[in-house]
Amino acid sequence: MSPGRALRWGAAMAYAAGIFALSSQSGITAPEVVPNFDKVCHAVEYAGFTWVLALALEAGGSPLVAPRAALLATLYGASDEYHQRFTPGRDASAWDVAAD
Secondary structure: OOHHHHHHHHHHHHHHHHHHHHHOOOOOOOOOOOOOHHHHHHHHHHHHHHHHHHHHHOOOOOOOHHHHHHHHHHHHHHHHHHHHOOOOOOOOOHHHHHHO
């Protein structure tokens, strides 16, 4: 693996670890100033994750990079929601997975 590719995969793993760390926090809630603003936050968070995954997956300009990155990010989002079921003060939400 080239150093550049290793760096891109390292960035993807660090991003995933950041998501995991944030979702492991008990009882963190943002004030509901804008209805469903948390869904916007989820969408932005996972759009960034999808982009980082696409960079890591980049293989000669394959047209399948974006769908694969989106699929991986969605699967990670679903697993993260499942993980939140076991975190005190958090819950799992299908709507959050959809926003991811």
